[in-house]
Amino acid sequence: MDIDILDLIEEDEDDSQEELTAQKVLQIVEQAWLNEKFSPEILPHKSDYVDCLLEQIKEMEGNIAELSKSNPKLDLHKLELERIRFIITSYLRTRLKKIECFCISILEEEANRSTKDAYLSPAELQFAKAFAQNADNHFETVLRHMPQFYNKLDRNTKVIESNLNSFVFLKCNKHIDSVVIKNLLVGREEEIVLENGSQHLMPYSSVSEFVKIGVVQLI
Missing domain, CATH: 1.20.58.1030 (Methane Monooxygenase Hydroxylase; Chain G, domain 1)
Known part of the structure; x- marks a missing residue:
């Protein structure tokens, strides 16, 4: 433009x-x-x-x-x-x-971060809190009409967490000397080197921190 x-x-x-x-x-x-x-x-x-x-x-x-x-x-x-x-x-x-x-798990993690390190913007944090409160009110309203045996719900049973072990495609923006890949099936770890410009398919958990600092780009 x-x-x-x-x-x-x-x-x-x-x-x-x-x-x-x-x-x-x-x-x-x-x-x-x-x-x-x-x-x-x-x-x-x-x-x-x-x-x-x-x-x-x-x-x-x-x-x-x-x-x-x-x-x-x-x-x-x-x-x-x-x-x-x-x-x-x-x-x-x-x-x-x-x-x-992932509202509840996100809020729990966000509560442990400083304002400087926050993942949510102020507007997103306000939305998340309001959404969680509305969800709680909804569950309480529904459960009041359920039989006594079913009308209690532990908050922890509503927690849905993201699957950090899911596989992602990625491209390296810089050379990375060491990336640890955990093999959950056999309980072993493997350390590999990622070259600048190379593309890979691997568990997200192995490169999550590199994604957040811009060294790795998901594609």
Whole structure:
């Protein structure tokens, strides 16, 4: 779209900052979308980048409105704008779906994290708490009409956890000297090396931390 944004975003603990263009922000959101789509667990949120991209969309819409209808690039710009909207919408919906499915376990894990290390954005955390409360109210209403033997439900029996041992396709963005793969069938571990640019199929649990720091991209 020939539209650049200059945004300073904290990335390191030493408060070093990097100047980002609109294209770089879009790339980060696209990678986060794919990782979220293929990861069995909810990942650390990228709400800062999403908000930045949403602001840029408003500027893009304004620029497109000023273009002449005879401009040959008009339809291409509109198509690109719709693609960006789709990525953002799909990313947010995927996260909300995981929150609804694994709500209690996500909240329990989130309670043990600091605000700085939170996986949920403030809005997502508020949604998760409200969803869990509504679910509890629903179960209590239903159970009141059940026979006495069945009208009690342990909260732990409602906990659904993501399957971290499910297999995922991945691509390495950097060389990794050591990845430990657990073979649950025989109870053994195998240590392998992942080369930069190589693609693999392996349990998510073996590379989960690498996914979260951007060394591995799910595909």
